[in-house]
Structure formats: C-alpha cells, structure tokens
Amino acid sequence: MTFENTLAFAQEADNNDDLKDFRNAFYFPQHNESDAIYFCGNSLGLQPKNVEAAIQTELHTWRQLAVEGYFKGTHPWLCYHEYLRGSLAKIVGAKPTEVTVMNALTVNLHFMMLSFYKPTTQRYKIMMEAGAFPSDQYAVETQARHYGFDPADVIIEIAPRSGEKILHEEDIIEAIEAHKDSLALTIFGGINYYTGQLYNIPLITAAAQQAGAVAGWDLAHVTGNVPTQLHDWNVDFAVWCSYKYLNSGPGAAGGVFVHEKHSNADTSRLAGWWGNDEKSRFKMEKGFVPKQDASGWNLSTSQVFNMVALKASLELFDKAGMQNLRAKSIALTGYLEYLLLQLHTGAFEIITPSNEHRRGAQLCLYFKEKGKAIHEQLMQNGIIVDYREPGVIRIAPAPLYCSFEDVYKCVKIIGDVLGTS
Missing domain, CATH: 3.90.1150.10 (Aspartate Aminotransferase, domain 1)
Known part of the structure; x- marks a missing residue:
C-alpha cells in the first residue's frame, strides 16, 4: 500500500x-x-x-438451574474453559489440547515456573530482558528466592547496547551460548511493553533449548495481536492475559500454552481437582492423576463469569x-x-x-x-x-x-x- x-x-x-x-x-x-x-x-x-447477551445467558442459567447449570443449560459450566480452547489454539498456533484458560497472567507465570524451573547447583540461572514488565521481574525474583537463591546471582538481564533502546537478538543468542552450562530457563516477553519490539520467538526458543534450558514466554502483548505458531516453534510454555487485544474485560481469566511433550504425568505441577483426570475426578479419591493435556494444570472451577467476555470476543476473532x-x-x-x-x-x-x-x-x-x-x-x-x-x-x-x-x-x-x- x-x-x-x-x-x-x-x-x-x-x-x-x-x-x-x-x-x-x-x-x-x-x-x-x-x-x-x-x-x-x-x-x-x-x-x-455481544458480551452483554452472553452474560445474560449465564445469569439466566444460574437463575433457572442453579447448581444444575454445571451439567445443563446453553453452555454447561463443568467444561466452560474448553469452549475457548479451539479459538485460542488458532490464534496462538497450537493444538487445542495444548491450551487452557485459568487464573490470571502472573499467577499462571508462577505456576508454570514451579513446573519448569528446576534449579540445580550447576544449572539455576534465568535469563530475561532488562526492563521487563515489573510483574515478570517480581515473579522471577521471588521464584529465585523461593529456592534459596540470590536473585542478583540467578537472573541474567539482557539490556540494549549503550545509547540504544532496542535489543539486538544476536546479543540474546550470544548470552545464551555464554551461559549455556548454568542456564535453566529463559522467560522473555514476546513483545516488550515499553518499546513495542517483537522478539524472534522461534530463534530464541531454539537457542535456549539447544543450551539445555527451558524456553518460556510471556505473550501478554502478543496474543490476539500477532499470529504465533507455538507448537511448531517447540515453545515449552507460554502465558498471556486476555484483557488486552483479546477484549475480554478487566481482570479476565488468563491463558496458558503447554507443549504436548510436557503434558504427561511426569511433569510436576501444583494440583487441583479441576486438573484431575475426568474419569476419576468424581470418585473423590486420594492421588492426583493429571489430565494428559494443558488443562491438567487447571486447579479450580472454571471462572464462568470471568470467561464469558472472552468467549464472546473469540467469536469475532473466528470470523475475522x-x-x-x-x-x-x-x-x-x-x-x-x-x-x-x-x-x-x-x-x-x-x-x-x-x-x-x-x-x-x-x-x-x-x-x-x-x-x-x-x-x-x-x-x-x-x-x-x-x-x-x-x-x-x-x-x-x-x-x-x-x-x-x-x-x-x-x-x-x-x-x-x-x-x-
């Protein structure tokens, strides 16, 4: 043009x-x-x-059916988060089973780090961009302290060159190589909130994994903004919010991607009833058996009224x-x-x-x-x-x-x- x-x-x-x-x-x-x-x-x-009518639908179900709304009504609540997975999977380039909706962005980042940040005495460092959004900085800092480390020793921040504001991706790759023996995790924002720079997600992911680290991403400014191919790019995990480009309202439920290679029961996580295998969930027994997909990380009941607007907005994304x-x-x-x-x-x-x-x-x-x-x-x-x-x-x-x-x-x-x- x-x-x-x-x-x-x-x-x-x-x-x-x-x-x-x-x-x-x-x-x-x-x-x-x-x-x-x-x-x-x-x-x-x-x-x-279309949000108002969508909320009215669920209010009507609650009013008419009460607890039976989990199993009946226009959109039975028991599996409400599953209504969102197909549309989100198309937006982020994933299989529907690799996507789930729960909690909020920073909560999900903490949960993913508890699963994928497994520091050892030799491999314990975390790499991120300098000047990342403060909540990401706080999450990484407190995760390091959680394991008894000094954040100043754990966190490797990649800053722009002197007099510049944009990161050079070759500097990121060189830093990954330089720290490959001690690097456990990379966690970059897909788009830097302050500069608007979109990072080369597949390039950085491949470099991190080649160095023996896990590659995670905060896609708060990417999801609904720029198409991604998280599955094909072999990203280990990603988190995002849905109140920005996904138009789902203040404090709306966040999203999570977990590559299918990690969805087996051997991947550690904090457990909740909603992440348990549905075949045994209602047996009410001891022993957590996670679902073999991203929803195995769900802890609690789907936040229906915190997901309604996202469902309505995703209908527009499907059409566009x-x-x-x-x-x-x-x-x-x-x-x-x-x-x-x-x-x-x-x-x-x-x-x-x-x-x-x-x-x-x-x-x-x-x-x-x-x-x-x-x-x-x-x-x-x-x-x-x-x-x-x-x-x-x-x-x-x-x-x-x-x-x-x-x-x-x-x-x-x-x-x-x-x-x-």
Missing part, C-alpha cells in the same frame, strides 16, 4: 477494508458526544457488543481470522508511522522497530521532555493512548476496531499539540 497524507486516502482505505464492519461490534468511549479515538487496546481492549487481522494491523501501524514521520519534528523518537515483522500493533514514541504533559493534552482531545515512564506514549491501533481515519485524525491532533501542523 502506498500511503498518502490526506483524509481522503484514509477514508478510501477504510472503504476498501474487508474488516471494517467489525468496528460496529464494539462500544467506544465518548468524547464530546462522539466516539473517542481508542488506541489503548494494548492495555485494555474495548467491550464487544488472525492472518487477516495481522495484515490490516501491519497496514494501520505502517500508516501511523508514515504520518508521524511527516510531522518532521524532533520532539519525539519512534523507538519501536521500523521492520513490520519486528513489531505488532503498537508504536512507542519517546519524548525527551514533557511526555506526560503531551499525553494529557492528547487525552483531552479525545485520543486515548497511554503513557509509560520514562517518557513514552504508546499508540496501538487494534485492527478489529480501529480505522485508517482514526490514525489520520490522531496524528493530526498530535501535530496540533506539538505545533507542527
């Missing part, structure tokens, strides 16, 4: 967009009695309009298709980058990689000064984006509900705020 810096071009691009009607499937915040421009799906996705969404996302983000560069201002630097294959639906603008104040001005003008210290405004045009006209208007207002238009 050859971009043009005109409203007419943006409107024509929207007219030719095969996914344009999905915009009407969402509610937008209002600004001056019109839809705000919402570029914050990397933090919280919009509410799909992840590859189609990715193609539109590349075009939207490319248009955003093109227009931002047309401002010809030194007020900010786009720190997200310019290579479309090394980013998702997010561009990060680094302001050396007044970043927070500029963010507030954008919000006052109906542009909903977010700010992360130090100095970064994150702009994320999610392809399910954002348009080219949104992008054009956003950059026009940025120019007005900066005094460049």
